[in-house]
Amino acid sequence: MTASSPHTSSPAAPLRLTSFSHGGGCGCKIAPGVLSSILQHSANGIIPPELLVGIETSDDAAVYRLNDEQALVATTDFFMPIVDDPYDFGRIAATNAISDVYAMGGKPIMALAIVAMPVNALPVQVIGEVLRGGQDVCKLAGIPIAGGHTIDSVEPIYGLVVLGLVHPDRVRRNRDARAGDVLVLGKPLGVGVLSAxxxxxxxxxxxxxxxxxxxTQLNTPxxxxxxxxxVHGLTDITGFGLAGHTLELARxxxxxxxxxxxxxxxxxxxxDLAAQGCITGASGRNWAGYGTAVQLDPALPPLAQALLSDPQTSGGLLVSCAPDAVDAVLALFQNQGFGGAAVIGHLQADSTPGLTIRP
Incomplete structure (x- = not known):
């Protein structure tokens, strides 16, 4: 029996949300190589001194200093269905969006909903279940959905704008990681394989x-x-996979x-599923975008490349920390229910910033 069978609108007329979309979850992201090309041709905008974090180092959210004690963290994230159950889709999309605030070291304070649905193809009850899923995750995070915007769309899309607060001194940027730091990953990989x-x-x-x-596990640590x-650097592993987001941090x-x-x-x-061919197209697009900057040891297993570039919807936090902080980082993860957190590598000085994968 497949998991999709109990997640349908009715036995007589099964409704698969994923059938409405050409991609799902963070696998919908524009490929990193294409995105880089687009951004290179975009005009430079206003950069006020209060803008502590913008787009320059591929961080997870923008951060704007309000005063000496507070900075505003702002992010938006939305995508097409990764699962067929509308309630689960709403929960996953909301969890993924809120994660970017946590990844900057911030505490979320409120959200706005982004809703685009094929209203003539989806029953109102199904759309309502998507929204209920997002609402329930926001309740767990302790924040309201205070508004939003809706449109009629060919494909179902749901996500959030999320705002948070952080002390300016506790903002954790990619650029703040240091040589000698240890890398700790908060969640196991494989969401893209499971979605495929x-x-x-x-x-x-x-x-x-x-x-x-x-x-649907909020990155509350x-x-x-x-x-x-x-702890010097933080990011979360999402659509570009472990290799892509680690490379962003390193660069x-x-x-x-x-x-x-x-x-x-x-x-x-x-x-086992990857060995059976359950690999997303986004994995290959990811690798095409940044694979030349990754050194793969020839002794790695054949599936390593596909799993390193596997798009992670609502993936785990990646922590760059001093060696003497590793025990505290792992204990914090464990205490908040992240039993799979693990040390996966380190950062070192190099004349050519990049990423090396060893067996």
Whole structure:
């Protein structure tokens, strides 16, 4: 039995949300190479001194200083369905959007909904379930959905604008990572593989539950991590995969990241599904965009490249911290329910910033 069978609108007329979209979750992102080309041709805008974080180092959210004690964190994230259950879709999309505030070390304070739905094709009840899922996640995060915008669309799209607050001294940027830092990953990889298996109806009920469990787990350790003196950089792993977002952090800091593949945690069952061909097209597009900046050890297993570039919808936090802070970082993750957090590598000085993957 596949996981999709219990997640339909009715036995007589099953409704698959994913059938309405050409991509799903963070796999919808524009490929990194194409995005870089687009941004290169965009005009430079106003950069006030209060703007602490903009687009220059590929950080997760913008940060604007309000005063000596407060800075505003602002982000937006939305995508097409990664699952067929509308309630789960809403939960996953909301969790993913809120994560960017946590990844800057901030505490979310409110959200605005972004809703685009094919209103003539989807029952009102289904659209309502998407919104209910997002609302329930925002309740867990302790924030209201205070407004938003809706349009009629060919494909279903849902997400949030999320605002948060952080002390200016606790903003954690990519560029603040340091040589000698240890890299700690908060969640296991494999969401893209699971979503590909779901589309192919090869994901069983247990696999579906693992997928939903990881993608709806709020990255709440973010603010507490940012408060640790030894934590220098934070980001979250989403659509560009572990390799892509680690590369952004390394380039932002002008360093080389080294990942030990054998230590990277994977969601149960992901290796087998990937071996069966359950790999997203976004994985290949990701690698085409940044693969030339990644040094792969020839002794790596054949599937390593696909899993390193696997798009993670609502993935885990990646922490760059001093070696003497590792125990505190891991304990913080453990205490907040992230039992799969693991040390996966380190950062080192290099004349050519980039990423190296070792067995």
């Amino acid at each position: 298996a779901l589309k192919k109806e090869q994901l069983d009920a247990a696999g579906y539950q693992r997928m939903v469990a990881t993608t 973010g603010p507490a991590l940012a408060a640790l003196d030894g 932002g800091a002008g360093l080389r990241a080294v990942i030990d593949w054998s230590t990277v945690p994977l969601i149960e069952g992901v290796l």
